[in-house]
Every structure is written in structure tokens, then in C-alpha cells.
Amino acid sequence: MNKGMKKILAPVASLRLTVLLFALAMVLILVGTVAQKYEGNWAVVDQYFHSLWLWMPVGFADLRVPFVGGYSLCILMLVNLLAAHAVRFKLSWKRAGIIITHVGLIVLLAGELVTGLFAVEWNMTIDEGRSANYAQDIRVSELAIVDPSPQGHDDVLTVPGSMLARHTNGGTINEPQLPFDIQVLRWMPNSTLTGRGMADPMLKQNTPEVTEGFGTMALASSLPPATGVDGGQVDAPSAYLRFSRDGETLGIWMVSLHGIAFDDPRQPVTVGDKTYLIELRFRRDYKPYTLHLIDFKHDKFVGTQIPKNFSSEVRLVDPTHNEDRTVLIYMNHPLRYRGETFYQSGYSGDTRTILQVVRNPGWLMPYIACSLVSLGLSVHFGVMLRKFVSRTRR
Amino acid sequence: MNKLATLIHAAAILLSLAVLAMPLMPKHEQGVYDLDTLGSLPVSAGGRTKPLDTVARNSLLIVSDRQTVKIDGIRRPAIRWLIDVMTRPNDANVYEVFRIDHPDVKSLIEANQGDQKRFSFNHIQRFAQELNVQFQQVEAIKPIDRDAYQKHLAELRDHVTTYSLLFTQQAPYTVPPLTAEEQWRPLSAEIHAPHGGHEAHGEPSDAAKRLSNIFLAYQNQDPDHFNHEVADYATMLDQRIPDITRKARFEVFFNKLQPFYQSTVLYVLAFLLVCASLLTAGFKGSGLPKGLGRAAVSVLTLAFCLSTFGLSARVYMQGYAPVTNLYSSAVFIGWFCVAMGLFLEWLFRNGMGTALSALIGFVTMIIAHNLADGDTMNMMQAVLDSNFWLSTHVITVTIGYSATFLAGFIGITYILMGVYTRGLTPDRRKTLEKMMYGVIAFALLFSFIGTVLGGIWADQSWGRFWGWDPKENGAVLIVLMNALILHARWGGMIKARGVAILAVFGNIITVWSWFGTNMLGVGLHSYGFMDSAVFWILVFVGSQLAVMSAGMIPVSRWRSFVS
Incomplete structure (x- = not known):
């Protein structure tokens, strides 16, 4: 990279900006947590985290100040990170861990962005012996x-x-x-x-x-x-x-x-x-297929009201795909069908099941991100620890 | 001169072994009744299979805030109290066990004069009519909206309920499942309890009859018959449900040993030893500081082993990951801080790791003790039930909490030692800085991985990787805090002092995500919360802010830096 470019990028790539962005993110998250005492989780997410900017309450009277939203912070962090690597890029063992970690972080932030923009969460309530096609x-x-x-x-x-x-x-x-x-x-x-x-x-x-x-x-x-x-x-x-x-x-x-x-x-x-x-x-x-609830089960621990497990036995009928089968949906064992995932999310009474239906094109991204960051941090931490221990023990 | 060191070391180890052996000595006079065998009988309560001894201890702890009871002026074990309640209520009703603290509740039972804290069931019963009216009024108010008086009143009502379930033999579930179709059930479901309760139906099972005989023998004050029946019944259970009885017996041993209580004592001992070692640093030639220092490390290691045993025992008894509620998170955080402290001691050998881990170990045990509420091994809701991602998530995220705390405490040491003493020598300054840096980096690694694993678990469970739920936000705050400190240091914005100040701030952040989100009264993640904790959290936050401001004093005014 030529010198002129570096000079232009330097302020954007600075660690001062990184620290500032972390601090802003901490404030945003803290206020966005306390706000959930008064507002719904979804409303807060839309207002604080899936937004470019917002009017943030300062805690007394009804005074509000403009503040950066989650999307803006996300974008600024990405710019800062990319600029930093553009300016200071150097391939070495010492840097390898950091680079992998940061690539993972980019995937993670992008994943949240994709989820925020494209994921949909629906709910399917079915009574025992009845069907639902929506x-x-x-x-x-x-x-x-x-x-x-x-x-x-x-x-x-x-x-x-x-x-x-x-x-x-x-x-x-x-x-x-x-x-x-x-x-x-x-x-x-x-x-x-x-x-x-x-x-x-x-x-x-x-x-x-x-x-x-x-x-x-x-x-x-x-x-x-x-x-x-x-x-x-x-x-x-x-x-x-x-x-x-x-x-x-x-x-x-x-x-x-x-x-x-x-x-x-x-x-x-x-x-x-x-x-x-x-x-x-x-x-x-409305879906082109039907779910028929054959049996809903939920057990409690003996002598208590604590739910032990719950499960829904459903018959999936999809004439367009020539599909007619019985599946069991229970905790941590969702049904994945046609790009959607059906989770056992709740129940009401003994015979009504509530399934959470999710379509999220970015669902895999956190997994990739997590693997990359864990790998990167482990590499970096391992390299550092080795140096640290050998230096200290000498 | 090393003789003195060896002598001190040996003495300290002997002393800790004595501490270890103490609870295993028979504390109470062995009566004519074989209450030990009775206590090890498995029963089911709160959805978990446990020995009767645990039920006795927990019930007494709930009602009376103690694990023993004074009967005719002599301290007796909880199991003695329980069997009296279950079979000879007329005797048990005069034991003063109901702890009542609130003056207004006390005045309801005309006991606001004097400083008596515990009252008998008979005493309370005398005011049943008025109390019932009050109980009903409290019932109408949501728990979260209750004031102090109403909370204490509701507690008393719960205690009375616990007590009456015991003497009507509706709880615990004492009759075991001996065939595949059977489930745990209360004795009152099969045999009519002598002191009221439900009407029993049908022909009682063999197990129920035997249990009833045991209780009858005790009720009729026939120790020989009682001992014979208990032994017989225990042998039968050993043959029919060997796994359950083995676990129950192990839990009785665990109850007796009280590994966490003992390790608390040892943490104090280790802390005193290491302080003594640091204070006698001037007498190097005598071998005194060396001996004391070594003794501290040995005692701490022993305490750590005990804690490790305690945690593993809980995993074995409960069948879940070691962190399931606030109590166990406190225990785990303490345990892991001690592990890291011992590692730092091995690295630096300057007493700092020992001092810090002994202190944190002690403090977290006190916190855990205050968070304990009855059975600390309660069952988990289906959503929170064991699952690979959940188990790894809670462990890694709790390790992240521990490391952030440890870094914070090193920061406190750095600031207080530097500002108020001459102890922060250039040498110490360097090691403490290294320690903070390493621990913060470690904290970042684990808090990040832990947070992401939590997301994966959420994605597996209900298809939402991240929901900006208050507890998730708390975890990510810790990640950001640690990342901020490291980046600020890499950028040259802060040096050792700045790292120390920010690490102390990390303590506030960690407490917020550990407890603060529970204070908001949040859904899934909240494990229930106690009000007095709010006060202590505020005290803690205040103290941390004070330490941070001390750290802001220009270095030229720090005692360690004034030449």
C-alpha cells in the first residue's frame, strides 16, 4: 500500500477509534438492557440494535440524546477493522491468530446483520387431534x-x-x-x-x-x-x-x-x-403443507411443577412434495423442513403445543464465526502463553 | 535455618488435616436410635432422589436457618428433628425452630418484646386465626410487589406449609419405586398419617408398610424394634435399588464432610499465612517468610482439592454440569479463581497468587452461602436441561467471569498497594502488570467463547442465536470490557495503572451481568433473587468506584512512587 493511502486510512484504522467504538457499544448494550424493563424485547432490539441511530434516554426527566444504533456501530467497527488490517497487514505467527480472530468477528457481525434483515420467526399453535397449515x-x-x-x-x-x-x-x-x-x-x-x-x-x-x-x-x-x-x-x-x-x-x-x-x-x-x-x-x-398434532406430551419431575421435558408427535403432510410422515419434535431436536426449522418452544394446558418456526438464511454464520474466532484466539493465546511462561520461568 | 521453614510448613499441614477430620468426628452423642441409617434412606423431594438426611438438613435450614436444633438444651442433628416432626409432632411442636426476624411479623405472634428469634409451632399455632387473615392478604399481592413485611410474612407462611407437609407425611416422597411402573410417592398416599393429612387409598405396598413400621416403632419409643426395622428396610433397598442407595449414602457422607465449609476455613488459614509471610519479608535469614509462604500454598492447595471434590461430588449427585444456579456459579467462580491463583503462584512465586486466590475463594464461599436457599441441587427446567452446548456454555462463561474478577482483584491490589503503601516495588509493579495482562487475555478468550456457545445453545433450542436478552447482553459486556482494555493497552493509550483501573471497572461489569440482570427480574435466565443482595451489590460497586478514584490520584502522590 502506498504512503498516501496509509496516511488517509490511518485515523480510520486507529486503535483509539476501536476503543471508542467498544465503549459506545457498551453504553448502547447497557442502556438497551435496562430499557427492557419498560419495553418489549423486540421493540428494544429494533430501536437500539437493529437501527442506525436512536434517541437514547439519559435517565432523568424525559431527556433523550441522539446515539449511534447497532447497525452503525457494526458498520463502523467493520470499517475500523478492515482499515487497520489494510494499514498494518503483516503475515507472521504472531499476527496469524489475530487475523483469524478478526475474520471470524467480521463473519459474526455480518451474521447478525443478515439475521436482523432477513430472518423471520413465526409461531405455530396446534391442538391435539387438529391440524395447522399456517x-x-x-x-x-x-x-x-x-x-x-x-x-x-x-x-x-x-x-x-x-x-x-x-x-x-x-x-x-x-x-x-x-x-x-x-x-x-x-x-x-x-x-x-x-x-x-x-x-x-x-x-x-x-x-x-x-x-x-x-x-x-x-x-x-x-x-x-x-x-x-x-x-x-x-x-x-x-x-x-x-x-x-x-x-x-x-x-x-x-x-x-x-x-x-x-x-x-x-x-x-x-x-x-x-x-x-x-x-x-x-x-x-399459509404453508403448502400441514402439520397434524397427534400427541403432545409433557412430564414434570415427581412431586413438583418443574417441567422435565415436552414433545410433540406430529404428522407432516405435503401433497406438493408427496410427503406424509410422522416426526417427533422435542427440546433440542427441531424439525427442519423446506428451509424452515420447527422448534418445540412451549405449550398451554396439556394438549396444545406451541412450535417456533424460524427461517434464517444466516443461521450458519455464527457457527463459522465461532470456530474461526476460537481458533484464532487459541492460536494467539497459545503463542503468547508460551512466550510468557518461558520468559517468566527463565 | 530451613528447619524453621519445614517446621512451620508441617505444622500448617497438620492443622489443616485436623480441620479436615473435624466434621467426620461424631459431633452428637449417639442415641439409642440408629438415626444414621435412617438418614441415609433414599427419598424423593423437589424432583430429586436424595437421602432423608439432606431433606432434614434443608428443611431445617429453610425453617430455622440452621442445620441443628436445640432439644432440651442439647444441640441435635437435623435428622432427629425430622423424625420427631414426622412421628411425634406433639414433641416436635414445642421445639423452637421457626425463625422470625421482622418486628411486625413478630408482633403478630406477640413476641416483639425480647430478642427471641426462633419460635415453636405451638406458639405460632396460637395465633393461627390472625395469621391466616394476614396470609390471605399477602396472597393477593404479586411476589415482586411485596414490601419487607409482606415478604417475611409470606416466608413464614411457606415455612409453616413446609412443616405441615412433613408432619402429615405428604413430603418428602418416602415410598420408593421398586418396580418399573411405580413412581416415588408420599407415605400418606398409602397409609393414613397418624396426624391428619390426606385419606389413603387401596392396599399399601410392602415398602410403605415397612416404612410405616419404622415410624411406628419410633413413635412408640421402641429403639430395638426401630433399629431392627430400619436395618432390614435398608438391606432390602440395597438389594432392590442399589444405585439409588449408593448415591444416597454418598450424599450423606458429602453432607457430613461439608467440603465447601472446610475449604472456607482453609482459605482463611492460607490467607493469614501468606499475609504473615509478606509481613515478615524482612527476616529472610530466619526462613520464616519462606516457611509461611510454603505453608500457605500447601493449605491453599488442600482447600482447592476439597473444593474440587465438592464440585465433582455435586456433578455426580445431580447429573448436571457444575453450574446450575447462582449458588453453584459462586462456588465455581471461587474454585476457578483459586486454580488460576495457584497457577500464577507457580509462575511468579511472590505470594500474590496465593493471597488473591485465598481471599477470592473465601469471599465467593460467603457469597455462595448467602445464595443457598434450601436444596442447592434443585432440578432444572426442561429448557435449561442438560445439553452439550449448555454445559460447555455455562462452564466457559463462568470461567470468563472468574478471570475477569481475578484481573479486577489484581487491579485492586495494584492500586491500593501503590497508593497507600510502599509495597509496590518496581519488581512487583512489573509482575502485577504481567499478571493482569495475562489474566485479562485469558478472560477475553473464555468470555467470548462462552458467550458464543450460549448463542449456539439458544440456536439449537429455539432457533435464535442472539436475542439481545439481558443476560446475553451482560455476557457480551464482559467480552467488550476485556477487549477494550487490551486494545487500549496495545494502542498505548493506557499503561499498568490504566489497566488496573479499568480491570477494577471490569469487576462492576461482571457483577452486573452475574446479578444485575437478575435484579431486572428477567425471564429464562433468572434463577431467583434475594433482596438483601441488592444492598451488597451496591456496596460492592461503591467500593470499586472508590478504588478506581484512588487509582486516578496522580502517580507522583502514590506512596510507593514517592522517593
Whole structure:
């Protein structure tokens, strides 16, 4: 490398910058950890780690300062590292370990970047004896409007929960594809339901008058969003909606993710002579195959409530691939199928299994990175230790 | 002159062997009842098979914060208390075992006058009505929102529950599975307990009948019959479930030996010896410092062997990796710091490694003792169950914690010795710097590998390599801290003093990721937490900041540097 280049790269390649970036990363991670006491893990990850910059709270009042996000730090570290090696590159045993380690680190950072950008995590909930042909994204909700009239299949239109949230406080959604206009009277990002009989009178007073569906029996009330420290709890939104057609009100409904507590979570909405079924649910991703839960098992340690193990025996049916087989999914033994991996992640009651469905094109990268860094550090540490011991003992 | 050195060395070894042998001596007067055999009978509690002796010790420890009980003015072993509770509750109910500390809880049972700390079941029973009302009120409040009074009250309620499960014979599960279809079950499920509890169903099994005979013999104060029945039953179990009885007997031996308690005593002894050796450095000709120094290393090595035995024994009894909860992480961190300290002593032979590892060994044992809550070998949730990646992850990451701590303590030594004494000679300065550098490099290696292994385990278990979960973040903070120190040193930004100050800061970071994330009350990774710990953590963090500020004093004002 010529001298001019080196001169330009020198400040970018400096160890001072490295130390500064480490310090910034430590601050970011520390604040991003404490933030999980108040916000959901995913929200924090998006805001702090999968971002270019953010407004960081400083701890008193509501004061916030701009701060570098995870992506920016990641990129800066990569630039610093590459520049450093460009400027100081020298092949020797002493440097070999360091070079391997740093290559591993690049793969690791790139892996996190790929995961952040492309990985998807879904959830599949199946009851014993039932089948599922879709996975759901438990971070995103949607209002499904189902037209069951066609023979052999349903026509489904969906309105994203985020759209409902944007139209809250009386905004109206009128899209030509929708069979009716939707006025969002209230949107609750996380909620709980109470029977009308048991509800607090204040709550009753502040709730829109529901005219149709299960909202006539139960009231939804707002909850603070689940935080990262709650450990894997999921937000369950609810909403109060008024539907109208050509300016004429059809009624007011309450829709909720807690709708599954009722016999049929889908509520009928009649427009003219046509009846639609509506449901607020997690966003679905339909698969070309079906999983049928044959048996869900979970054991506890004798005389305790501590789960010992859990497993799901499922039948995988995929007509497009001519596949029909039985598989057992249990802790640390996921099913890998069509680029997706199905993990036993949880259960509810004795007969419902919850599988985590993950597609991550970068899943192998941490493994490669880990091997490289471990190799590099071991080489370097070994070389150093030998020198150190022989020098000290002499 | 070397005679003196040898003499001191030999004396120290003899003294430590005496410490070692002490717990194995019969402490209590052997009564007419063969309680040793009774104590070694296997039972199941908390999902784990263990000897009755362990159940007795843990239950008594939970209720009374002690492992022995005073009966008629004489200290008796826990097993004596347990068998009394299970078979002669009328006697046991007057033993003063329920420890109550909170003044408001004490006043509920009209005991706020005087300094009595432990109360009998009968005493508490007298106020059952009012207590039940209070218990119900506490029930409605989530554990995390309870104030000190409510927490103590809830504790008392749990203790009463533990106690009543014992005397109704619903816990532990005493009846063993002798055939493949059977499972551990409580005696009360088969034979109606003499003092209330569940109604039993069906024809009792042979094992249940025998157990019941043992208890009846004790209840009827018939030692000959009791001893005969216990011996018979133990022989039968030895034939039917030999693996389980062997393990149970081993655990009784482990309980008696108390290797961690003994190594704590030895750490103190080693520390005193090495300090004496450093203080007598002026009398080189007498062989005194040499003898004391050698003695310290031998005592420390013995303590280390004991700890190693203790850890291996736990792995054998529990069937998991050595780190499963906060208690065992403290034990492991101490153990590994001592290992590294001994290695440093072998390298440098200047007493520093010995002094530091004796000190850290002692402190971590005290921490472990305070983290222990009943059975420290509880079962792991399915998610955390044994798995290659998990086992290697916890071990390597805990080694990373240990090394970061050790580097921090070397940093403290460097700063305090330099600022307040003349002891930080150019020679010591150099060795301490080398030690810090080597240990930090080692810490970086292990904390990094440990963190990544944790990611691999998470990927294997639920398909997410990294989730920015608070505990993961804690681990990566340690990696970054160590990387920062090393890069700053390579870049010439800091020298020995700067490394020392930052290494002390590393202590704060390590404590944060060890305990701080548990304080946030986090999901999967939190192993449960005690409030008083928060206070001590703050004290620790404060002290570390104080040491760091001392380190910031310009070198020209350090006593070691003033000529």
C-alpha cells in the first residue's frame, strides 16, 4: 500500500477509534438492557440494535440524546477493522491468530446483520387431534374479513393492525376492496378482557357501546405493553370498531386477540344479504403443507411443577412434495423442513403445543464465526502463553 | 535455618488435616436410635432422589436457618428433628425452630418484646386465626410487589406449609419405586398419617408398610424394634435399588464432610499465612517468610482439592454440569479463581497468587452461602436441561467471569498497594502488570467463547442465536470490557495503572451481568433473587468506584512512587 493511502486510512484504522467504538457499544448494550424493563424485547432490539441511530434516554426527566444504533456501530467497527488490517497487514505467527480472530468477528457481525434483515420467526399453535397449515407472527396482528360464501374455499381480506392503530381516535378506513368502511373507535396494543358483569363501572362508562358480537358480553381494557423482562409474554391487542356501508352504520364490534376464548372467535357482520366473518388475529403465513398434532406430551419431575421435558408427535403432510410422515419434535431436536426449522418452544394446558418456526438464511454464520474466532484466539493465546511462561520461568 | 521453614510448613499441614477430620468426628452423642441409617434412606423431594438426611438438613435450614436444633438444651442433628416432626409432632411442636426476624411479623405472634428469634409451632399455632387473615392478604399481592413485611410474612407462611407437609407425611416422597411402573410417592398416599393429612387409598405396598413400621416403632419409643426395622428396610433397598442407595449414602457422607465449609476455613488459614509471610519479608535469614509462604500454598492447595471434590461430588449427585444456579456459579467462580491463583503462584512465586486466590475463594464461599436457599441441587427446567452446548456454555462463561474478577482483584491490589503503601516495588509493579495482562487475555478468550456457545445453545433450542436478552447482553459486556482494555493497552493509550483501573471497572461489569440482570427480574435466565443482595451489590460497586478514584490520584502522590 502506498504512503498516501496509509496516511488517509490511518485515523480510520486507529486503535483509539476501536476503543471508542467498544465503549459506545457498551453504553448502547447497557442502556438497551435496562430499557427492557419498560419495553418489549423486540421493540428494544429494533430501536437500539437493529437501527442506525436512536434517541437514547439519559435517565432523568424525559431527556433523550441522539446515539449511534447497532447497525452503525457494526458498520463502523467493520470499517475500523478492515482499515487497520489494510494499514498494518503483516503475515507472521504472531499476527496469524489475530487475523483469524478478526475474520471470524467480521463473519459474526455480518451474521447478525443478515439475521436482523432477513430472518423471520413465526409461531405455530396446534391442538391435539387438529391440524395447522399456517404459522403466525406473534408480533403483528391483522383484522381478517372472511367471505365464506365461495364453494370449497374462503375469500380473505386482511387489514394490518398497524393500519388500525394509525386510524385510531375516530379515523376511518375506506378502501374500495373492503366490503364496508371501518371506523376505529379505540385501539389497544395490549389488552385483557373482563366479563361485563364483573367489570368496573368506570371502565363500562368509558367503553364504546357495542351492539354486536362477543363485545356485548365482555369488555376490553388496555394493558401496558409486555416488557423484555417479563420473559416472552406476547401483546394481545383489542379494538372497538364501527362498520358502515354508504354512510349507514352496521353496528359497533369489539374485536380482540383474546377472541379465541369464545366458542367461535369469528364474529358475523351482515352487509345487505351477504355475511362476512371478522377476526382480529396474528398475521398468518399459509404453508403448502400441514402439520397434524397427534400427541403432545409433557412430564414434570415427581412431586413438583418443574417441567422435565415436552414433545410433540406430529404428522407432516405435503401433497406438493408427496410427503406424509410422522416426526417427533422435542427440546433440542427441531424439525427442519423446506428451509424452515420447527422448534418445540412451549405449550398451554396439556394438549396444545406451541412450535417456533424460524427461517434464517444466516443461521450458519455464527457457527463459522465461532470456530474461526476460537481458533484464532487459541492460536494467539497459545503463542503468547508460551512466550510468557518461558520468559517468566527463565 | 530451613528447619524453621519445614517446621512451620508441617505444622500448617497438620492443622489443616485436623480441620479436615473435624466434621467426620461424631459431633452428637449417639442415641439409642440408629438415626444414621435412617438418614441415609433414599427419598424423593423437589424432583430429586436424595437421602432423608439432606431433606432434614434443608428443611431445617429453610425453617430455622440452621442445620441443628436445640432439644432440651442439647444441640441435635437435623435428622432427629425430622423424625420427631414426622412421628411425634406433639414433641416436635414445642421445639423452637421457626425463625422470625421482622418486628411486625413478630408482633403478630406477640413476641416483639425480647430478642427471641426462633419460635415453636405451638406458639405460632396460637395465633393461627390472625395469621391466616394476614396470609390471605399477602396472597393477593404479586411476589415482586411485596414490601419487607409482606415478604417475611409470606416466608413464614411457606415455612409453616413446609412443616405441615412433613408432619402429615405428604413430603418428602418416602415410598420408593421398586418396580418399573411405580413412581416415588408420599407415605400418606398409602397409609393414613397418624396426624391428619390426606385419606389413603387401596392396599399399601410392602415398602410403605415397612416404612410405616419404622415410624411406628419410633413413635412408640421402641429403639430395638426401630433399629431392627430400619436395618432390614435398608438391606432390602440395597438389594432392590442399589444405585439409588449408593448415591444416597454418598450424599450423606458429602453432607457430613461439608467440603465447601472446610475449604472456607482453609482459605482463611492460607490467607493469614501468606499475609504473615509478606509481613515478615524482612527476616529472610530466619526462613520464616519462606516457611509461611510454603505453608500457605500447601493449605491453599488442600482447600482447592476439597473444593474440587465438592464440585465433582455435586456433578455426580445431580447429573448436571457444575453450574446450575447462582449458588453453584459462586462456588465455581471461587474454585476457578483459586486454580488460576495457584497457577500464577507457580509462575511468579511472590505470594500474590496465593493471597488473591485465598481471599477470592473465601469471599465467593460467603457469597455462595448467602445464595443457598434450601436444596442447592434443585432440578432444572426442561429448557435449561442438560445439553452439550449448555454445559460447555455455562462452564466457559463462568470461567470468563472468574478471570475477569481475578484481573479486577489484581487491579485492586495494584492500586491500593501503590497508593497507600510502599509495597509496590518496581519488581512487583512489573509482575502485577504481567499478571493482569495475562489474566485479562485469558478472560477475553473464555468470555467470548462462552458467550458464543450460549448463542449456539439458544440456536439449537429455539432457533435464535442472539436475542439481545439481558443476560446475553451482560455476557457480551464482559467480552467488550476485556477487549477494550487490551486494545487500549496495545494502542498505548493506557499503561499498568490504566489497566488496573479499568480491570477494577471490569469487576462492576461482571457483577452486573452475574446479578444485575437478575435484579431486572428477567425471564429464562433468572434463577431467583434475594433482596438483601441488592444492598451488597451496591456496596460492592461503591467500593470499586472508590478504588478506581484512588487509582486516578496522580502517580507522583502514590506512596510507593514517592522517593
